Structure formats: structure tokens, C-alpha cells
Amino acid sequence: MPEVPKKEEKTPEIKEPISKKMELIDKFIETNPKIAPVKNSPQSPVNIERSTQDNSMLMTETLARVYLEQKKYSKAIQAYQILILKYPEKSVFFADRISDIKIIQQNNNLKNDA
Numbered sequence: 001m002p003e004v005p006k007k008e009e010k011t012p013e014i015k016e017p018i019s020k021k022m023e024l025i026d027k028f029i030e031t032n033p034k035i036a037p038v039k040n041s042p043q044s045p046v047n048i049e050r051s052t053q054d055n056s057m058l059m060t061e062t063l064a065r066v067y068l069e070q071k072k073y074s075k076a077i078q079a080y081q082i083l084i085l086k087y088p089e090k091s092v093f094f095a096d097r098i099s100d101i102k103i104i105q106q107n108n109n110l111k112n113d114a
Contacts, residue, residue, distance in 0.1 A: 056082045073101050073108075081098070
């Protein structure tokens with residue numbers, strides 16, 4: 001049977017840098033250095049403002065359907081109103097969707113009142 005060559009063991013050249021790195025890490029851990037916070041540093045306030053820009057270009061039929069599925073009826077109606085302006089050729093379809101949503105909204109209000 002032919003002899004299978006054995007895997008060569010790591011040479012000392014490779015082991016040496018690893019051991020030096022490990023020693024350096026151990027030394028760092030032993031000294032336990034801490035980074036002190038800077039005192040009197042001004043805190044930058046987080047300023048989140050709602051955009052007042054016109055986002056009607058982002059409105060899609062898919063987003064309107066998502067609002068409807070999430071039962072966010074007023075947002076769905078608003079989305080379809082934007083789509084009517086954006087796609088006048090489909091305004092009849094969108095108007096029907098708005099009517100359907102208003103009926104669903106009324107039915108849900110009746111169920112919640114009961």
C-alpha cells in the first residue's frame with residue numbers, strides 16, 4: 001500500500017506570531033484598562049421631524065392594499081385618493097375601492113359597538 005503523506009505540522013514561524021499575539025492580549029486583560037467618559041461633552045439632541053414633503057410619488061396600489069390588510073382604513077382611503085390623482089384613467093376603479101373600504105369601515109364600527 002502506498003504511504004499517505006502526513007499533514008505537515010505548523011512551522012515555528014507561524015506559531016511564534018500567534019503566541020506573541022496571545023501574550024499581548026493576556027497582558028492587556030491583566031492591566032484591565034478603562035476608557036473614562038469625557039465630562040461636559042455636549043449631548044447632541046436627536047431631532048426627528050416628520051417630512052412635510054409631498055410623498056404622493058411613493059404611493060402605489062400595493063401600499064394601498066397593505067393599508068387595507070392592516071385595517072388602516074383612513075390611510076387606505078387617502079392612498080386611493082392620491083392614486084386617483086396620479087392615474088386618472090383608473091379613477092373609477094379607485095373610487096370603487098374607496099366605497100368598498102368605507103363599507104368595511106362601517107361594518108367594523110358596527111361590530112365593535114355590539
